[in-house]
Amino acid sequence: GESVGLHLPTLSVQEGDNSIINCAYSNSASDYFIWYKQESGKGPQFIIDIRSNMDKRQGQRVTVLLNKTVKHLSLQIAATQPGDSAVYFCAEKGTNAGKSTFGDGTTLTVKP
Amino acid sequence: KAGVTQTPRYLIKTRGQQVTLSCSPISGHRSVSWYQQTPGQGLQFLFEYFSETQRNKGNFPGRFSGRQFSNSRSEMNVSTLELGDSALYLCASSATGFEQYFGPGTRLTVT
Numbered sequence: 155g156e157s158v159g160l161h162l163p164t165l166s167v168q169e170g171d172n173s174i175i176n177c178a179y180s181n182s183a184s185d186y187f188i189w190y191k192q193e194s195g196k197g198p199q200f201i202i203d204i205r206s207n208m209d210k211r212q213g214q215r216v217t218v219l220l221n222k223t224v225k226h227l228s229l230q231i232a233a234t235q236p237g238d239s240a241v242y243f244c245a246e247k248g249t250n251a252g253k254s255t256f257g258d259g260t261t262l263t264v265k266p
Numbered sequence: 267k268a269g270v271t272q273t274p275r276y277l278i279k280t281r282g283q284q285v286t287l288s289c290s291p292i293s294g295h296r297s298v299s300w301y302q303q304t305p306g307q308g309l310q311f312l313f314e315y316f317s318e319t320q321r322n323k324g325n326f327p328g329r330f331s332g333r334q335f336s337n338s339r340s341e342m343n344v345s346t347l348e349l350g351d352s353a354l355y356l357c358a359s360s361a362t363g364f365e366q367y368f369g370p371g372t373r374l375t376v377t
Contacts, residue, residue, distance in 0.1 A: 186364055197270075197356050197368030198309070243309065251363030252299050252314030253322040259308065 158246050158257040166263045173231040175260045177244035180225065184246040188254065189218060189229045192241045201229070201242075231262075239264045268293065270359050270369035278375045284345040287372045291338050291359030297321075298340040299366060300332060303354040312355075315340055316363065344374075352376045 158179045167173045179187070185206045190198035204211045204218045204227070211218050217230040231238055241261050245254040271290045279285050291298050299322075300312040311324040315334035332342040338359075344351055352375050358366035 188365075190368075195370070197358075197370050200365060200367060203365060245309075247364065252297050252316060252360065253311045253324070254299070254301075254309075254358075254366065255311065256301075256309035 158244055158255050162260055163258065164261045164263070166265060167234050169234060169236060169264050169266050171234055173229075173234045173238070173262060173264075175229045175231075175242050175244075175262065177227050177229075177257050178225055179227070179244075179246050179255075179257075181246060181248055181255070182225070183248045185249070186247040186251075187218070187220060187227050188245045188247075189216075190243045190245060190256075191238075192243065192259070194240075198243060234262075234264050236264050236266060238262060270357060270367055272355075272357055272369040272372050274372060275370065276373045276375075278377060279347050280377055281347055281349060283347050284343060285347060285374060286341055286343045287355055287357075287374070289340045289342075289357035289359075289369060291340070291357075292367055295359040295361050295367075296338055297360040297363045297366075298334055298338065299358045299360070299363075300340070300342050301356045301358065302326075303356055303371070304352075309356070312342065314363065321363075347376045349376050 188203045189201040192198045202213045241259045244257045299314040314322040334340045354371040356371045358368045360366045
């Protein structure tokens, strides 16, 4: 079946540094990828998405890169701030739009 | 726009009981998906409803069921609760099924 995995369960960075969170997926038919941020006691919050016909997409302080050849995507956060501390999940959708398959999550800790 | 709301936020039930959780999506959104989140299994898809019809279903036993009303509000029901059903249950609403917005979740504890 399909699966989505993250390379590291935890990541610690210094405030102001850039963060890179990685994710690998297995389903070649995946068409749509999303990054979510989940803070303690809250539901996942949409950060940025990318479709399979794109390699890169930028948002405010965030960039998602998609490498379909090796089935890998990454989330880059520029100038990481303490408020960025959270668990980050990647998710993918195939043809079933309403169903997301989530990775295990990376806990990002930002040190002041 | 108001976000996704879920009620109740916390719930404690006993093994063998049943429970009903409610989700009100963002106004105008017709897709509601349900997920179970546990430390061991992560976020797992339960099912999705779109315009009152179940459009997708995950790999959960038949004890887990759901429905959606004409106003897009959705409920999920778990019958014959087991200890392993203790989890955070999240619902997500979407206009199309792609960009999903999650509610805060209902924390269910089964004792």
